[in-house]
Amino acid sequence: MNRLRLDATDIARIAVFAAIVAVLGLPGGLSVFGSVPITAQTLGVMLAGAVLGPWRGALSMVVFLALVAVGLPLLAGGRGGxxxxxxxxxGYLAGWIAGAFVIGLIVHGGARLTVARTALGVLVGGIAVVYAFGIPVQALVTRLPLEATALQSLAFLPGDLVKAVLATLITMTLARAYPRAFRARTAHTADAAAVPADSAR
Known part of the structure; x- marks a missing residue:
């Protein structure tokens, strides 16, 4: 069973992706029906899961949201607390954690990174999972029917699809140009390759 082990490099990478999500919130957001803003921050969630993998990607979102909880105005529009x-x-914020985890599971679920699996990961984790968390909570808080809230949330979809394409392109470009960014994956592959030699003793 694999256990999550963090060293100084892992902690730095987690902090970097939490910072990326914060920076993507600086331009602000466009509110949807006066409630949930459309922002670029979901792109950071997609990249965190795709690059860091499931556990580290999710942990970067936990760190980011913990900073928001203590009052730092890191969400789009300077929101925090x-x-x-x-x-x-x-619900969308909680979905960022689950979404990053699912993205990491799918993207890093094979022997090597592929465009198809990366695209699938960001679509399922970065859109479907986030919506699955966000829409029911939004409906509960706004006291609108679930179907009406889901229909309103379609306003997010075009932008999220663009972000999914960007996340896929950025991830694949980064994998080719700087494979060390996928350090956890490289270490896992090396460990797996060493198993047959050890078991032959």
Whole structure:
């Protein structure tokens, strides 16, 4: 059974991706029906899962949201504090953690990175999973029917599809130009390759 082991490099990479999500919130957001803003921050969630893998990607989102919880205005529009976790966007924020995890599982689920699996990962984890968390909570908080809330949330879809394409392109470009960014994956592959030699003793 694989256990999550973090060293100084892992912690630095987790912090970097939490910072990337924060920076992507600086331009602000466009509110959807006055409740949930459309922002670029989901792109950072997609990249965190695709590059860091499931556990480290999810942990980077936990770090980011912990900073938001203590009051840092890191969400789009300068929002922060515990209040955002009981508002209409609360489910989407929780979905970032689960989404990054699912993205990492899918993207890193094979022997090597591929465009198809990366695209599938960001679509399933970065869109479907986030929506699955976000829409029911938004409906509960706004007291709108679930079907109406889901219909409203279609306003997110075009932008999220663009972000999924960008995340896929950035991930594959980074994998070719700087494979060390996928350090955890490389270490796991090396460990797996060493198993037959050890078991032959």
């Amino acid at each position: 515990l209040g955002v976790f009981v508002g209409p966007s609360a």
